[in-house]
Amino acid sequence: MALNKAKVITVTSVKGGTGKTTTVLNLAGFLSAMKLRTIIVDLDLYSGSVAAMLNINDGSDIYTLCEDYMNNRFNQFSDYVAKYNDYIDVLAAPVDPRNGSKIKAKYISIILSRLVLQYDVILIDTIMKTIVNQMLKMRWE
Ligand SMILES: Nc1ncnc2c1ncn2[C@@H]1O[C@H](COP(=O)(O)OP(=O)(O)O)[C@@H](O)[C@H]1O
Ligand SMILES: [Mg+2]
Numbered sequence: 001m002a003l004n005k006a007k008v009i010t011v012t013s014v015k016g017g018t019g020k021t022t023t024v025l026n027l028a029g030f031l032s033a034m035k036l037r038t039i040i041v042d043l044d045l046y047s048g049s050v051a052a053m054l055n056i057n058d059g060s061d062i063y064t065l066c067e068d069y070m071n072n073r074f075n076q077f078s079d080y081v082a083k084y085n086d087y088i089d090v091l092a093a094p095v096d097p098r099n100g101s102k103i104k105a106k107y108i109s110i111i112l113s114r115l116v117l118q119y120d121v122i123l124i125d126t127i128m129k130t131i132v133n134q135m136l137k138m139r140w141e
Contacts, residue, residue: 006039006116010124021049024125032087036120039081039089043108043126045100048093050125056082056090063094066107077118089119 009027011020024040031038042048042062051057065080067073081089091111094100115122 004120006119006122008112008116008122008124010126012124012126012128014128016047016127020044020127021053021125024050024123025053028084028088028123031121031123032085035087037087037089037118038121038123039091039115039119040123040125041091041112041115042093043124043130044093045103045126045130046093046097048125050090051082051092054082054084054088054090056084057092057095058082059095061092061095061099062108062111063096063099063103065091065111066103069107069110070104077115091115 011023011027013020021044028038028040040050042050044050045062051061060080060082062080065074065077068080077091081091083089094103112122
């Protein structure tokens with residue numbers, strides 16, 4: 001477990017296909033070479049591709065994690081996180097994109113507040129729309 005709270009790096013843009021995921025994966029490779037425990041959180045909730053690009057599709061995703069958290073079934077992050085190598089873990093976007101809109105902002109916030117205690121770096125891959133939507137939702141929740 002990391003001694004200090006993780007640094008959080010968010011890669012985003014207003015447009016798709018601008019190289020967000022490529023940037024995140026390259027940063028992860030660099031951080032891994034630096035032996036920093038890194039988790040990629042794929043918050044491109046409707047078209048996340050990190051797990052597919054790393055070929056680590058094991059069916060676990062952030063939607064299942066949020067559902068289990070909400071229903072008191074959550075035990076530990078390792079049940080929901082796919083491992084790429086000794087330093088890089090991935091919390092995948094919803095396997096079924098229809099579940100993207102069912103994820104509540106407050107659970108993303110809870111998840112991140114716990115992940116910062118377990119990693120050196122959190123890399124977030126997300127589209128601006130997700131951030132804006134989640135912020136608007138948070139105002140009303
Ligand atoms: N620096 C770059 N130069 C050229 N092509 C790039 C660069 N970064 C990404 N690409 C290509 O652009 C496409 C979209 O990249 P991707 O990282 O999936 O974008 P996003 O995650 O923003 O949708 C991919 O085919 C990727 O290989
Ligand atoms: Mg992408």
